[in-house]
Amino acid sequence: MTGWDRRGSRRARAAVALGCLLALASAACTGPEGTPPPADGGRAAEGPIVVASGLDVTGSGSVRQQLVEEWNRQHAGSPAKQAKLVELPGGADQQRSQLLGALQSGSARYDVVNLDITWIPEFAEAGLISPMPVDGTGTGTGTGSGSGSASEDDIDFIREVHATTVWKGRSYARPFNTDVGLLYYRPDLMAKADMKADKQPTAKWTWDHLYSSVKTLGVNPARPGDLAGWTTQLKDYEGLTVNTIEAFASVGVELTDGEGHYVSDAGELKKGLDELFDRVEDGRVPPGASTSDETASLTDFAEGRAVFLRHWPYAYKALGHLMEPDEYSVNRLPGKSVLGGQNLAVTADSPRAADARALITFLTSEKSESCLLDAGFAATRASSYTSTPAPCWPRVAAALRPAGDSPKAAGTGAPGEGAPKEQGAAAREAYIRTLGAVLGEAVQRPRTPYYGAFTQLLQSRVHGLLAAGRPDTAEAAATLDDALRDVFAGR
CATH class of the missing domain: 3.40.190.10 (Periplasmic binding protein-like II)
Structure with missing residues (x-):
């Protein structure tokens, strides 16, 4: 595995009968299966x-x-x-x-x-x-x-x-x-469609409001490059799992309890699948959305091929490198957001x-x-979202300053050449408040030791349904229900 630090052994066991093979003068020796690990300090603590x-x-x-x-x-x-x-x-x-x-x-x-x-x-x-x-x-x-x-x-x-x-x-x-999932939008493209201020996202926006706005925009993408109402991550990977769980949670569908036991059924799964397919039906998302990941969806949004975008918090800072400050804004994602x-x-x-x-x-x-x-991550502490958060370590803050972001000239407020065109202090403060509020209401994906098997199953099943257009969700839900019962039981 690239980048592994192979200095030092994992376990030093005198009882290892056959010893260890050396590779590049460094070895990783393991003891008999099931041997309990040594207590802290039970072997030499060499290296960093x-x-x-x-x-x-x-x-x-x-x-x-x-x-x-x-x-x-x-x-x-x-x-x-x-x-x-x-x-x-x-x-x-x-x-x-x-x-x-x-x-x-x-x-x-x-x-x-x-x-x-x-x-x-x-x-x-x-x-x-x-x-x-x-x-x-x-x-x-x-x-x-x-x-x-x-x-x-x-x-x-x-x-x-x-x-x-x-x-x-x-x-x-x-x-x-x-x-956590957030909704990014293009006020410049909305203005071109003469959309009023009250049509812009608010804390009480719903998916029906978004669908109405897409209809007002008059978009109906049929070819790659056409303007779409919104876009998200529907490729066969973890992003599709996240979008699916957000749709399920928005209509009250839970798959497991806190200890990983399956608690849903075919009827609930049908409700969740119907919600997901309402969100991504033809005319709302780009034709290539089923192959879209974080990078592709962010690019479509930044290059004006989508008016709305579901994405993570790091996109807020990234957009400063891609767009003018007045070309994008951010608010709560309608419905539930996944952590x-x-x-x-x-x-x-x-x-x-x-x-x-x-x-x-x-x-x-x-x-x-x-x-x-x-730096663009979402912080985990409530105090980070208050009006007086602790300051970043000074030398870390200096190291994170973008190349060319020299100290601002007195009275100009203009960053140095090469710095991202970030939004002003008021917009960032509003973003931080929104982010903190959404984190406090977000939902988790299923808690289970079989998560790897679960997400691979869900991704493959849902991606296949997306490729089929608008499938029979009752039949799909019944087969998915059987498969989920097995996967959450470790079978």
């Missing part, structure tokens, strides 16, 4: 604290890397506390497979893993990550965990976001950066568990969360 994470999607100068470097500066006198970020290539599904393989086999030495929120039950159930201790120091289970006491620091995490760290009553991680994001967990056999937890506490601190929000 290694953090495994997916790629930074914000294009912000890698705020995660900058935060790790800030930790290293603050611990410059302690070589054992230095940290190293390893970024895993590929999409979410590939990263999950790489991490599972690495932690199960011991082929990579990671102390901290940055996990997609949907992976927490699977990694916890498999014993690959350690529960966070309940000690009142900010590393306890936190609010909504179902057990233990919450420190004041834990309580600052947005309740729904913190709940993504919990499995079977215990917290296994801390929220690092979160995500995304990543949580930081300590691997079960890390010999540096105490230092790893201290690093996680730093990376999820108020100042660090402010840095993540400034």
